Amino acid sequence: xxxxxxxxxxxxxxxxxxxxxxxxxxxAIVAARDEERGRAAAGRLGLPHVRLDVTDEASVRAxxxxxxxxxxxLDILVNNAGITVWQDDERPSATPLEVFRQVYGTxxxxxxxxxxAMLPLLRRSPAGRIVNMSSELGSLALAVDPDGPFWPHNYxxxxxxxxxxxxxxxxxxxxxxxxxxxxxxxxxxxxATDLNARTxxxxxxxxxxxxxxxxxxxxxxxxGAFLQDDGSVPW
Ligand code: NAP
Numbered sequence: 001x002x003x004x005x006x007x008x009x010x011x012x013x014x015x016x017x018x019x020x021x022x023x024x025x026x027x028a029i030v031a032a033r034d035e036e037r038g039r040a041a042a043g044r045l046g047l048p049h050v051r052l053d054v055t056d057e058a059s060v061r062a063x064x065x066x067x068x069x070x071x072x073x074l075d076i077l078v079n080n081a082g083i084t085v086w087q088d089d090e091r092p093s094a095t096p097l098e099v100f101r102q103v104y105g106t107x108x109x110x111x112x113x114x115x116x117a118m119l120p121l122l123r124r125s126p127a128g129r130i131v132n133m134s135s136e137l138g139s140l141a142l143a144v145d146p147d148g149p150f151w152p153h154n155y156x157x158x159x160x161x162x163x164x165x166x167x168x169x170x171x172x173x174x175x176x177x178x179x180x181x182x183x184x185x186x187x188x189x190x191x192a193t194d195l196n197a198r199t200x201x202x203x204x205x206x207x208x209x210x211x212x213x214x215x216x217x218x219x220x221x222x223x224g225a226f227l228q229d230d231g232s233v234p235w
Contacts, residue, residue: 003071004215005029005063007054007114008081010041012193013133016208017078021215022047026076031063033081054081054110064117074121076215079111080133084158084195092156100157107161111168128181131214132169134226134233136187138162141234166226166235173224182223186210187233 004021008014010032021028022045030045032038033053042049048070052063067074083106085099111132122128136142137159142150153159166185173183188207192200200207210229214221226233 001071002026002075003029003067003073004076004078005031005050005052005067005074005118006078006080007031007052007110008033009078010034010037012195013188013191013204013207013211014078014080015041015045016204017080017211017215018042018047019045020205020208020212021076024212024216026216027071029067031081033059052114054079054114055105057113060113060117063114064121067118068121072121073124074118075125075127076129076131077115077118077122078131078133078211078215079114080131080211081110082107082133082195084155090155092154095156100161103157103161104164107158108164108168111165115172122181123179126180127219128176128179129215129217130172130181130183131211132165132183132185133211134165134169134185134187135159135162136189136228136233138164138166139187139226139234169226170224177223180219182214182217182221184214184217184222184224185226185233186214187226187228189228 004026006014006018009018009030018028018030030042030049031052035051038049050063053059169185189202190200191202191207192198
């Protein structure tokens with residue numbers, strides 16, 4: 001049996017990742033911060049669920065304990081849960097510190113907390129995989145191109161949190177370099193989900209594909225990479 005845990009899997013891209021992993025015969029655990037939303041989503045997919053709020057350390061610890069008791073091992077962790085905080089004025093200088101705290105709390109610190117809690121279980125897997133859902137908006141190289149499509153999208157809290165997540169990905173990949181565990185960042189592209197009031201031009205299923213690929217890559221696959229459907233995303 002191959003086990004996977006996907007955070008924020010009750011809707012959006014995370015739901016599609018759980019569905020696609022489940023279709024491959026993987027026991028994909030739908031992790032959701034709200035018990036009822038998690039139960040309902042898992043029920044639709046015929047998959048197990050666990051309550052997990054990535055910003056609540058007690059909830060993270062309890063989820064890891066539940067996975068350990070029920071499965072004893074975790075093969076795949078997809079750190080998918082993420083938020084944006086919309087502002088009337090998106091200028092960096094108009095962004096309250098509290099917005100940074102909220103966004104970093106989920107999109108960066110949440111990933112670190114869940115990864116650390118699940119790592120002992122991932123180490124028991126013969127081929128552990130960690131996938132962090134990043135964004136092209138976190139790419140410094142794309143952000144600084146005045147002629148590129150990302151120049152106008154200057155959301156300082158969200159974008160810098162995804163840049164930080166990219167470095168977190170690299171740092172864990174390096175620590176785990178001599179183990180079977182691979183750690184990669186995925187760019188799903190701009191997908192129509194609640195995160196962006198469904199303005200994306202891709203579907204959540206399309207966004208899920210790269211995460212599923214990285215969650216199931218073989219031993220020759222990359223670690224410490226930032227990938228999208230057609231290859232590497234520039235850092
Ligand atoms: P979404 O539809 O808004 O789903 C976000 C998921 O994260 C929901 O299940 C949400 O749960 C969960 N979540 C939020 N805070 C949480 C917390 N503290 N603990 C546990 N779960 C929490 O957004 P999405 O577009 O699918 O986003 C998924 C990931 O892809 C995010 O990391 C996002 O940054 C990334 N991404 C998205 C796009 C895009 O175009 N959509 C592009 C690039 C990257 P609730 O239902 O309880 O709120």
